[in-house]
Amino acid sequence: MTYLEWLKSASQVLTDSESPKRDAEILLSFVTHKTRTFLMAFSETLLTDEELIALDGYLKRRKDGEPIAYITGEKEFWSLKFKVSNSTLIPRPDTEKLVELGLDYLPKVPCEVLDLGTGTGAIAIAMATERPDCLFTAVEKNKDALILAQENASQIAANNVYFLQGDWYKPIKSRKFSMITSNPPYIEPTDIHLSQGDVRYEPRTALVSEDEGLADIKVIVQGATKHLNQYGWLLIEHGWKQGSAVQTIFKQHGFQLVETFTDYSGNDRVTLGRWFKP
Template identity: 50%
Template sequence: PDTECLVEQTLARLSDKPCRILDLGTGTGAIALALASERPDCHVTAVDVMPDAVALAARNAEHLAIPNVRVLQSHWFSALAGQQFDIIVSNPPYIDETDPHLAQGDVRFEPKTALVAADGGLADLAHIIREGRRYLAAGGVMLLEHGWTQGEAVRAIFRAAGYGNIATCRDYGDNERLTLGQYQGGV
């Protein structure tokens, strides 16, 4: 359900014109494929650092016959030099390595690298926000899923990196779950 909120909020912010969307840390490709299927006029680039995830996302795109998705292996932005996007979305690792929930439920079976980030779970979020400025077209928007207690910290990171129109959206459980910011350019 948290990822559904990210997809819904992204779709609500897309203009009627064709656009370029980047999904960072795509995993199975669920976010990229949902956006691409809803907006076949948009070009979606989906990246992941894990070769198995890249292969799976590419297979899913092929199986679902969604041609407007390109899947690449990349550690965040490393394979995207010189590219610009109108929207950047990500559900990056944001769980603190000491979080007791890591030993409970379905997350026990997930690769830790897909869940855990340093600095209280904020390291990857901060990296994406700072580096993302180089890859957002002027006026581009970044939307990031995060932990329900991280909204204030993520808004502060967006502000410090020079983004405007910063807002946090709540999930279906009324928790702060994703934050977005708009970048006007001038890295």
């Protein structure tokens, strides 16, 4: 079977996927170690028996709904390649908006940044590669996720990111920062989307939060008042219907210049505010 024949066959199998052709291309590239450009240019290349056996296994996993990123063990984010596993959320393009805003609002001078619930380390590492003059501290409760984030930082050579294990602010004691970022759990436990798509395979502890999805956001905002420098910025990713509620939480805790920004699909996604203590 040729590359082209396998791609056509696989695309027909993955009818439940939002992007069957792209999924098939990723799997074929992963197994053959060839770029997408190569696959297209040499589409008549024959697959070996070993490659076909591997592809059959991966194709079945994808058809059953397992995310492509968990099958290949990697995901691109901010044009960087991150290792992923089922102990972490899969980095999503929407979160790049938080990175973009973080870089825009960072002071132009060297400073310290805290990333809470870092998962794969995507936010902290992406920002660190753009601002090597700043020091980033990334906190993660899950030990397996923390190890993965450390591997990502090493692989990407983000030497200005340091990692701590613990629950939100507990590991940092009394330290203060110029910016705090977080993509916390924000899906309410009864949300029907938890039984659909890729999130079925992702860790619920990284997805679900009580109090209509706002419990962890409230903890982060309240804690930020003790761990931000004067005029420091807090940036939080949240659900597309939570912008107004998150703004209210920010304002209740004394944050100024509170604003919600949309992701690249036009949905409310990131709320930020500046800390000021009279």
